Amino acid sequence: MGTIAKNKYAKYKFMKKSASLAPYLPETRVMSRESLWSLLNRHRHVMVKPVWGSRGRGVIQVSDLGHDKYAIHYENMKKIKRGRKKTYRYIKRKIGYAAYMVQKRITRPTINKRPFDMRVIVQRRKHSSKWVVTGRVIKVAGKNYIVSNNTRSHGKLLRFKTGIRRSSISHLSVTKLKSRIDKVSLRSAKRLKALFPGHRIYGLDVATNPKGHVSIIEANLYPAMSHFLKLKDFKMYHRILSYK
Structure with a gap:
């Protein structure tokens, strides 16, 4: 597992080979x-x-x-x-x-003229094969930055519904968008299980375009939990921990 776990290109190629995931992976x-x-x-x-x-x-x-x-x-x-x-x-x-x-590059929608994407946490319990979306957070890029990483660009973290409602895609249905994002995220976790059989958590970086088409930017095997603490969403934070 070692090196491939951190190799973004190797994970991309493996995911791209799946016909049901390929449409959601940018070239x-x-x-x-x-x-x-x-x-x-x-x-x-x-x-x-x-x-x-x-x-x-x-x-x-x-x-x-x-x-x-x-x-x-x-x-x-x-x-x-x-x-x-x-x-x-x-x-x-x-x-x-x-x-x-x-x-x-995915043309990302914006909140206050700054692009945003999302971190989605997908997990399964120790003796279960059922994957569940346990966390979602919107990451807004900091001023003049293209990356949405919070510590890097001093951006903003928002809850999913709040963020979408404040964004340039607020006209899209939040429920539909959420279920589309969850579907693609769960599909990614199931696909990656073949590469990392024992692994039980993924942090997926997901972006949508202005029309709401979902793209998986990358899959992280060791996602940071700080997002959810900073968001002060302790319910989500504890749910993620309970799965760990």
Whole structure:
């Protein structure tokens, strides 16, 4: 289990092979000059992220602005580069020799003009094969940041219903959205069980687009519990602990 548990690309590939999960996984490839330009040509916006990273560290957003200009958004800094050569050189300088992957960016909805995604906790009890969604929290990116990781971008955490009602997708049915997110999250846990048979908890990073289509950004085997403490939702926090 060791290394593969933290390898985002290996987990992505394994999940992508499942026909019922594939539609919910944004196109992702190992980062190279070719894959970067190929995905940028197709999607105009991509995320370049470390295969081994966590907590939103080292994530770079690259956007094709047209007319041979590219925007590079890293932490809370934005740079515009002209030409592919200079753009690639700048990104390479940032990532060095670490293993990275490039992923189609999900256009996330916003709360107060800041993008948000969600952390969904899926668990099963010790002698049970039944997976249950035990926690959900909305993570809003901090000012000028693209990542929603709370400690990294000093963003905001909100309860699911509260967050959706305050967001740019408040016109969508909260109940339908919740059941769609739960369905995809449970499906992910069931799929990952084949790779990590004894494992009983997953923290899934889930995003929707402005139309409410669900995407799994990544699956974490050791999700932080601090979200639920910060949210002061002790009921949810204790439910998660009771499953552990």
